[in-house]
Each structure stands twice: as structure tokens, then as C-alpha cells.
Amino acid sequence: MAVKTWTKATLGAAALCGVLSMGAATANAAVFDFQQAGNTSAQPLGFSQGSISGTVTAQYSGPYAGSLTPVVTQNTYGLGVSTWYHENGEVDGAPGVETLLFEFDTKVRLNSVSFAKADDNGCVFGLCWDDDWTVKVDDVTVANDSQQNPFLFGGLSGIVASSFSVSANGWDDSWRVSQMDVSAVPLPAAAWFLLTALGGLFGTRWLKKGQTA
Numbered sequence: 066m067a068v069k070t071w072t073k074a075t076l077g078a079a080a081l082c083g084v085l086s087m088g089a090a091t092a093n094a095a096v097f098d099f100q101q102a103g104n105t106s107a108q109p110l111g112f113s114q115g116s117i118s119g120t121v122t123a124q125y126s127g128p129y130a131g132s133l134t135p136v137v138t139q140n141t142y143g144l145g146v147s148t149w150y151h152e153n154g155e156v157d158g159a160p161g162v163e164t165l166l167f168e169f170d171t172k173v174r175l176n177s178v179s180f181a182k183a184d185d186n187g188c189v190f191g192l193c194w195d196d197d198w199t200v201k202v203d204d205v206t207v208a209n210d211s212q213q214n215p216f217l218f219g220g221l222s223g224i225v226a227s228s229f230s231v232s233a234n235g236w237d238d239s240w241r242v243s244q245m246d247v248s249a250v251p252l253p254a255a256a257w258f259l260l261t262a263l264g265g266l267f268g269t270r271w272l273k274k275g276q277t278a
């Protein structure tokens with residue numbers, strides 16, 4: 066009987082804990098709008114809003130990679146990558162693969178990332194081009210040549226991670242990252258502390274009740 070009530074109390078506390086952490090995540094949701102007037106560049110580019118902060122780094126792999134220095138560009142359409150002299154500063158896949166790597170100072174829940182300049186798909190004289198992006202979360206590919214915009218991480222539930230990246234790997238890919246939507250996640254240690262405290266509180270009370278009955 067005592068074991069049964071203890072289990073019930075723990076489950077109740079766990080459920081309450083889940084509700085509390087969900088509430089915290091929603092309250093701490095942050096939309097980063099990278100669209101900005103003018104033309105600037107940085108490597109890396111820092112971002113910060115509320116309790117969420119981190120950096121964006123431009124990467125390039127392909128011909129002459131060793132002698133080129135990619136930088137993050139920013140304009141009214143959002144973030145891009147400039148690797149070659151006289152290029153348009155968008156994340157593009159020719160002649161090599163350009164990537165924007167987003168790294169967070171603490172783990173966050175990734176909700177979505179939005180793309181700009183991805184609306185000019187079409188064909189000319191039978192030659193077609195098609196903007197798409199390859200998405201990695203903590204260095205693991207979660208989508209290959211996706212055209213989902215905004216791209217939703219893990220469907221509607223999001224993914225808890227400390228980094229993600231978006232790459233252009235086709236000759237016909239050229240776009241920018243306009244926004245990202247992420248949420249702060251409560252520290253696991255704090256959640257466990259709460260769970261243990263609540264479990265102890267209700268467990269003790271119900272155990273006492275069981276003894277007197």
C-alpha cells in the first residue's frame with residue numbers, strides 16, 4: 066500500500082513538473098529576426114535575446130577552401146555567407162557548399178528557421194533551378210534538400226539541442242536565413258530537484274495518511 070501511494074505521488078509530481086517546464090519554455094520563446102537594413106558582415110556574428118545567446122559562423126567546403134575566408138553577411142533579407150570576391154553574399158552551393166552554423170551558449174528548444182530569397186525557383190530554356198537546404202542538428206542531418214519554409218524542427222514539438230546548421234549544396238541553391246524561433250529550456254538539474262522535492266512532500270503526507278487509516 067505504501068509503495069503504491071508513493072508511486073502515485075511521484076507520477077503526480079512528474080506530471081506537474083512537465084506542465085511547469087512546458088510553461089517555462091513557452092514563456093521564454095524567442096524569435097530572432099535577422100533582417101536588417103544595410104549591408105554588414107562578421108565572423109562569427111553574435112546574437113542575444115533574453116536568456117538565449119550564441120554565435121553564427123560561416124563555413125565553406127569546396128575548391129580553394131584552404132585559401133578562402135568565409136564571413137557571415139547580413140542585409141534586409143537576413144543572414145548569408147560570402148566566400149568569394151564579388152559574390153552576392155547569399156548562402157549558395159556553387160562551386161562549393163556554404164553553411165551557416167548556429168551555436169547556442171546553453172541548450173535550447175529549436176522550433177523553426179525561416180528562409181528568404183527562396184522564391185525565385187524556375188526554368189529558363191529547359192534549365193531549372195530549385196532552392197533547398199540541408200539541415201543538421203548537433204551535427205546530425207535531419208533534412209536533406211528540404212524546401213519546407215519555415216523549416217520546423219521535429220514537427221511541432223521542436224528539438225532540444227545546442228547547435229544547428231543550414232547548408233546549400235546544389236549549384237542552383239542561393240538563399241538567406243531571415244528568422245529563427247527558439248525557446249529556453251529549464252535546467253534538467255532544477256527539474257529533478259523540483260520532482261524530488263514534490264515527490265517527498267506528497268509521498269510523506271500520503272504515507273502518514275495510510276498509517277493512520
Ligand SMILES: [Ca+2]
Pocket residue numbers: 146147148152153154155156157163
Ligand atoms: Ca555565398
Ligand SMILES: [Ca+2]
Pocket residue numbers: 194195196197235236237238
Ligand atoms: Ca537545389
Ligand SMILES: [Ca+2]
Pocket residue numbers: 182183184185186196238239240
Ligand atoms: Ca534563390
